[in-house]
Amino acid sequence: MSFPLLTATAALPAIGAVATAAVPAARRNAAKSLALLVSLATLALAIAILVRFDPDGDRYQLTESHSWIKEFGVRYELGVDGIAVVLIALTALLIPFIILAGWHDADPLETGSKRWRPTQGFFALILAVEAMVIISFEATDVFLFYIFFEAMLIPMYFLIGGFGDRAHQHGEETASTQRSYAAVKFLLYNLVGGLIMLAAVIGLYVVAGNFSLTEIAEARANGTLDMATNTERWLFLGFFFAFAVKAPLWPLHTWLPNAMGEATAPVAVLITAVVDKVGTFAMLRFCLQLFPEASKWATPAILVLALISIIYGALLAVGQRDIKRLVAYASISHFGFIIMGIFAMTSQGQSGATLYMVNHGISTAALMLVAGFLISRRGSRLIADYGGVQKVAPVLAGTFLIGGLATLSLPGLAPFVSEFLVLVGTFARYPVIGIIATLGIVLAALYTLVLYQRTMTGPVKPEVSAMPDLRVRELLVVAPLIVLLIFLGVYPKPVTDIVNPAVQQTLSDVHEKDPKPEVEAAK
């Protein structure tokens, strides 16, 4: 038996989380270093997966399969396709930066403060989330996936509710109330989604008799497992609802701005760049494979919702006064693009969507983490409290600009490639929706540049005048992300090579082919 690489990649951060939590309270710096080390080791394992994965090989590779709960036909089945490999790599890549960026986020406050901040807990929870996200990407058993899809809410909930920004414009009491409101809202939205999915999971079990994704998908494909049209549609809706809450898709998105606004910047990145990706990933892996007919049936409605997400998220981002909430609404707009790409049912659309997940992760991380550094310096999230920062802290302003430009999909930076692919893929099949969606790009330019202009340019505000520039630790976080953004913007081939075969297979699951170009058809 070969080394269980997938299990190891998920187990390492889980063990690391326990170890980090067990570090005695006095040695909090040791806990931080331990967490960082574990996350780097996980990254190494993720790279090993990337290396051992053969894009042209079997659909699911590095598979592991063990009996787990025989009564329910549940197996511990892991396996990765190209899409999962890329997303595991993204997760493992971002976590060290998140830990490094949040290095001081959970330090105890100055004496006299009543706030309680267990440092070890913060880093242990981040590692726990990492472990659960990774195993969700790896699971090819629906039940196994569901368990971690649900369970990851709990550490996430404590991260949002337990650790807020150091300073807050409304005082600690209000901040604490708002934080726990945001945490509860996050949990309830996702829990309701998850429970509805549970009903669908049980329904699937009754229909199929087991939970193996590969077996069910195969039985669906060769016709041995027949589902009544209505059953398939209900089950699809049950699954899709949970993923749409997680992703989040309009009108189920309202928890995201609260959660991202109240959480610290690294946790906000964890939410939007890592955890939410499980939602869009699961649409690709579970909705399309298990319920191909229902997916096609629902496509028009989902595309319209995705379109509304794109425009609505961007419009609200323009109107935000709070930097973090602005990034949150921008993310909603971007998730609209991802979902649109998935359900356009073209290879460009789905490749673009997968690539978009990666690029959105990196670009949002860059923008949000720099925003977090900015906020921690001034102690305010309001855009109006800033001005002229680029004169005082040019490096900070510069990196912020690059993060912003990536968010608005400037050609040359990574998100441009994916956004372009999504739009092309959508246009090929649904030209009207594709054209309207381009409005999202225009609005993105508006909210990003206005944000930059208001905070970084203009006369230097007195409160900002003494602002220090990025420190070494902060540069260590930002610089690699920016390098990656530029690299993938110029040369996305490494990612697309891994993703494309998987996308082709997913498309063949739903019995779709790319539409022929118009010109060719005319001949």
Place this chain on the structure above:
Amino acid sequence: MSASAVHSLWTTAAAAADPIAKIDAPKIEYGQLSPTLIVVGAAIVGVLVEAFVPRKHRYYAQLFVSVVALVAGFAAVVALAADGYGTTKAGIVAMGAIAVDGPALFLQGTILLASLVGLFTFAERRLDPEAHGNRVDSFAAQAASVPGSDSEKAAVKAGFTTTEVFPLLLFAVAGMLIFPAANDLLTFFIALEVLSLPLYLLCALARRKRLMSQEAAVKYFLLGAFASAFTLFGIALLYGYAGSVSYATIAQVVDGTVKNVDPALADTMGNDALLLIGTAMIVMGLLFKVGAVPFHMWTPDVYQGAPTPVTGFMAAATKVAAFGALLRILYVVLPGLRWDWRPVMWGVAVVTMLGGAIVAITQTDIKRLLAYSSIAHAGFILAGVIATTPDGVSSVLFYLAAYSFVTIGAFAVVTLVRDAGGEATHLSKWAGLGRRSPLVAAVFAVFLLAFAGIPLTSGFTGKFAVFSAAAEGGAAPLVVVGVISSAIAAFFYIRVIVLMFFSEPRPEGPTVAVPSPLTTAAIGMGVVVTLVLGVAPQYFLDLANQAGVFVR
């Protein structure tokens, strides 16, 4: 009744009165009844201990007797199960009065273990501050003294403790052991009374807030007496219908396979009105015991007023026993009637799940909150009962085992959080508990997450088991209602977690008492079972699956 029938009654009576030597001695399988016999015997020993052992030694003597009895009883259950009495050798014993089969042994094992854990919380004497140099437990110094009276003060000063709780507990356990195993309606009724009467007493014995405790006991007693009366009336009607109290015979009459009309009952036998009304009344009594809506009114008051260790024991063990009896009645006696009882139970399950979850949201007392949560859980279990498949039985068995340990653990944590007035059960006092005692709050959070059915806890496995059984049994709408009420229920469990971890602690907030190893063991056992059944439930699901066949 016709004249001839009455006459035949007389003549048969005269014939039976003939030679006394012809009555056979009843054949009793002592080995297969050993779990119950051990516990009953120990309870009687406990009474003797009360009578003859000097007061200062009683506590340890009683604790010793009870622990030995419960452990030995559990060992006997395990031995019987290992011998195959749960599967191949399952049968009816004691002249048809008691069934020894898979469900009976599984439930008896669960009840004994849960009672053992419950016993630990009964025996806890470190939580309350010492009164006049004597360690005290959760129970009144002297039950007979009027609250606030001089006699009570004198009893406290003298260091009295009500060690009678141990034999009472054992008697209740004995009733619970017979309840799910009873194989005729009279044994069933006697078991019901044997388990109920000690519980009524135990509810009245709180050391603190004695008036509330006594009020709870009176309410429980009165409503329980009503429910028992209904049950008894139902039994009489069923006897009138079937001419027998034996489960198997009634089932045969319901199926129509046996038609030998007892001449004395010629006018009533086979009358469907009697069957339906009788069934309804018996099931009503059982639904009262499990606390299903609309027979749940007693639950919050009694759970709140009773001494917390008793609440935990009652919430766990009584529920196990009553659901066991309900399963046997519905699956063994009345399978032929399932098209009649299923729609009704559907309705009961729906209102129980939703009612429990919705009303729980507004609660401000932790014990009342747990009471309503137990109502919602009764609804989830009912969803499994309705499945009427073998999976339905095993899922209910598993759920009961999982649920009882979480419940006892949760109530044990409640006993730890105290202020000057005893247990601080008002929710506002729990604010910020996570800051002051992270470990206790974390443990309680684990229990709450299990109640909420979050994956990787026993609550999720159980919920999945019952819901999938219900879905396979054709009750898909019930599953949908179930997940909706789970979502509602999650809201108030999460609210408590928010309160503990994210709220500012109050300056005059409660302290967390450091318990003795007894309560620590109870809580630890709860946590271990919760996590093991959540992560690696295979063995226990297997066990429940093997145990899922009733003997008839």
